[in-house]
Amino acid sequence: MDESTAYEPARNGRRGTRATPISLVTMAAVALCVVVLGAVIVGVVRNGPAAAEPLVWPLIAALLLNLAVMVAGRRRHRNVTRQLRLQLDSTEGARRLSPKDPLTGFLNRRALVEEGTTMLQEAAQRQLAVAMLMIDLDRFKTINDLHGHGTGDVLLARVAAEISNELPPVSLAARVGGDEFACLFVFNPADPNTVQRVAERLVSRLTRPLDLGGTSLHVSASIGIAHSDQERTTVEALIRASDIAMYAAKEAGRNRFSWFDPDMARALHARHELETALRAAIPAGQIVPHFEQQMDLNTGQLLGFEVLARWNHPLHGQISPDRFIPIAEQTGMIADLSQTLMRQAFLAARDWDPALTISINVSAVQLRDAWLPQKIIKLLLETGFPAHRLEIEITERALFENLALAQSIIGSLKNQGISVALDDFGTGYSSLGHLRAMPFDRIKIERSFVQVIAEDQDSAALVGAVASVGASLNLPVTAEGIEDLATEARMRALGCARGQGYLYGRPADAANTRRLLAERRLLGAGSAASDAERRLAG
Template identity: 45%
Template sequence: MATTPISFEAPEEAVPEAGRRGEHDVVGLGIIIAAVLLFVANGSSVLHDFVRSLMTGVRPQDPMLGTALILNIALLLFGWRRYVDLTREVGQRRVAEEMAHKLAHTDPLTGCLNRRSIGPALQEMICTARATGHEVVAMMMDLDNFKRSNDAHGHQAGDAVLLQTAQRIRALLPDRSIMARLGGDEFAFAAIYDPDHVEAIDRLMMRLNDSVARPLEIDGLVLEVTASIGLANTVPSDTGDAAALAELLLHRADLAMYQAKKAGRNRYFWFEQNMESELRFRSELERGIREGIPRGEFVPYYEKQVDLDTGKLTGFEMLARWKSPRHGLLSPELFIPIAEEIGLISELSESLIRQALRDARDWDPRLTLSVNISPLQLRDPWFAQKLLKLLVEANFPPHRLDIEITETCLHENIGVVRTLITSLKNQGIRISLDDFGTGYSSLAQLRTLPFDQIKIDRFFVSTLGKSKDSGTIIEAISSLGKGMDLPITAEGIESPEVLDELGKYGSFKGQGYLYGQPEDAESVRAMLANSNLLPRAPVAPAAEPVELPRSATA
């Protein structure tokens, strides 16, 4: 890979004038030179007479010249002392100024450039590349799930991860590349390359991803992080200004990095023009989410849950929908990840649960309401209290509410999840383990955590009859449920063939498009009314049958 001499150090700026005067004190040096000249001019004659007078005790021929000689020597010593002291002071000041200059332009933890200096350094690199007929590639990198690891193991471990990661990257970058830490776990780096050998950059990115993904050992802990990288180069540049082009490259590399994260992390993406429009669309969605929550644009839809043995309706699962004034009805796959990233998932979820509890309290009391909880909500220590407050506001019986937690939550926050489950169970709320078979739960966790049911992930159900592995997994889960006395719900039943196959493995509850598409509150209410499952007044749960006295039955 071709490179040109681009310094890894921070770009040089004007050093304060005090440091530019040089290492020497001009005044002190002038005094010394003058004293030396006087000494040379008068010393030969005066010194002989002065020494003779000291040895013989005879009065000097010219006492004034002797006094002048002594003053000349004193002036020489004074000038030398001044020169040494001031030269040392100037040197110390210059060192301090250079240190301040370095701190202002580099990251103190990793020694890389910082956000302030990456722009000028990239401009210089672009100018140098143009002069030699080469191109520049800018790269933005973000460590995947770094914050979670940092919170779990402490900031000291997080700093060690950043430092070792920076060292691994620096070891792989071409000579004279530039590298900056922009803040947190975000890095930017750039290199000059030959446009006829762009594949060399792809090879470099693969090595970078592999290097960063290698386990890190820090104080006895083995930590694993990965990196998402975005790239942009100067080949399709539409500006001649180096400063504007440097800013554009970093912006485009940032867009490409976002795409790498969106595609699954631990990979790299080159910038493409359509990413600009995707960013505008995402920004529009973010703004729409912020404005749509207080406007009530997010509404619950309900999917039927059925007892497969009897065919009777047992309840509904709440699914989020966005009635966007601009884009129409949007599915949660589009807006839920964005709401999580911008920190609005709790507000959005609470709004939907509040509406769903109001809707479901008028249903037949035998019908349950299932609600999915985001993993981010489980990090909120007040989540259980918030949920109980919503139940009280809606006057909704806790035993009719089923909270669904994914397996991923168990892997990330097992201690927090255990506390949360215990708190909710104590209030009578049911807890289900959702998407079973796709995460990290173990038999030990299933035994120690008081789940009320297991939900098989829709992937295994929908591929029944097509994949032998899916049948094997469902059979194993069915046996596990029987052994642990846990009811099982199968998601994704979309055809009679899948329903028939599922019946071979035991008794299940089920849900899926075979029983109808998810519907809004009004449609569900009308359907329940037609099925006599919408009592006019709240109905108390059915009591256990009581045997009457014989005389009363006569």
């Protein structure tokens, strides 16, 4: 910066304070008004009202002059405001038209599309291809929240510099989002490893800690890669494809790169269709409860049921919960889905034998809601289902996302007489200390361990250890996934009190479950009588 540039604002400031004709007239008018009005006041005070008569006309003239100055000032204010607005508009327009991102010096999205189009055309003429790398920083929001947006901006500028150092000499780099960057460069399609090496270097370089003025920050990046071909001949098409691949890299665990595959686009489209259908299915009542039997392994007595969600799609039939439950959790629909499922299950089971219980899972997303116990209790009151017949299942992994809140929720449920079970025990990070601290009523062993117990000694040892832990803490253990008599006998020998699985029947809808209970005389007295009346009427 030279001296003239450095001091230019100071010179501009001095020019802004120079007196103008309008300002001189204004000051003179105000001074005249003050002098005349002061003379009037002094004369009246000393000699009475008669002394003010000679000064009336000068006072009127001063007032009129001030009024004229006010009118002129108002016009001047409007003109200055209009000029400032025009200047601001032109500045904003210039900023929008600028091809560069002011923070990183990279191209903006519009400039990337324009210059990238030229790059694509030139590459096609030379029988070469263009690679697009979409780079997104992992958990950048956390850095902004912890260190502030100023530090976040410094980090983005530093990341941009790191990216520039790893790109080929002839390349385009753009900032296309808050923490998202896109890079374009030409490569020989016969040697795609060239692109992969660039991506590997970027992933490696961005995992190194960055020193930002004494603050050392760790950041990583997920990268999606796409290249031009017969289907992707435009920059926008490359952006879409690389963006899809980038999200695939994030879902695979972050801090890695992923090549675009057409199956990714098809899977994304299918997922979007499923999400749209699910939004309509929940209020339409297409998500219904199915009931899986839970048996006493020592007596063979039916103790209750676990409630499972099933989707009866009007066109596609049964849709597996493995497909729609993750979508419901990711989109926040899981709360409405769970509420709908609980209401239907409570209404279906309220007139069963009073000794039968039902178990319902709540997800990790629901455990973030401090009002979850109140919502469940409200449903119990509305449906008339007794709280002591309900068991809420919480998975081990969900428990430790927010241990303090989970403890509060479990305590509230227990205070209302609702039982709580720790589901999928053995798949997470529970310890004996956690089990003692949490007032669980039951432990459930994940079905994957139970189903391979005959072939896998490690699974057998784990199941035995869990059963021992349950016995030491006076917590009954339920084994899921029992499919044959040999597994049932093994679970019984290991000390499991309850079992559930296909050995006892497939999960059934409310109507078929009701028939099963009627056959076993496990419906309430009033319910059995009403069923008999319906059969006679039929």
